[in-house]
Amino acid sequence: MLLFALANSGFPCYISYIMKKDIFWIALLSFLLILAFIITTRVFSSEFAESTVDCFAFFAGIFLVVEGAYRIFSNMSSPLSCQLLRTFRAIIGVCIVTIHILQFMYY
Numbered sequence: 106m107l108l109f110a111l112a113n114s115g116f117p118c119y120i121s122y123i124m125k126k127d128i129f130w131i132a133l134l135s136f137l138l139i140l141a142f143i144i145t146t147r148v149f150s151s152e153f154a155e156s157t158v159d160c161f162a163f164f165a166g167i168f169l170v171v172e173g174a175y176r177i178f179s180n181m182s183s184p185l186s187c188q189l190l191r192t193f194r195a196i197i198g199v200c201i202v203t204i205h206i207l208q209f210m211y212y
Contacts, residue, residue: 163205169198 173195
């Protein structure tokens, strides 16, 4: 926040010049990707990872079903090609939810 305030205040510095360059944004993106990779490897090396992935996949499946059904019923006048893709998304969501319910019942 301070960097943006200094860059926009007319303060004679090179912060605004650095921030406008693509190298700053590429470096920031690289740092964030490396940080996400480190956090992901730490989480997935634990026992917490298996239940977390199952939970997120279950909620993603529910989201696909609800979002697909909402889009289908809210846009009934859409062409068949759009409705077909929405139907496939909802079917994939149902498959994901079914797999995780059966997995839960098995264990």
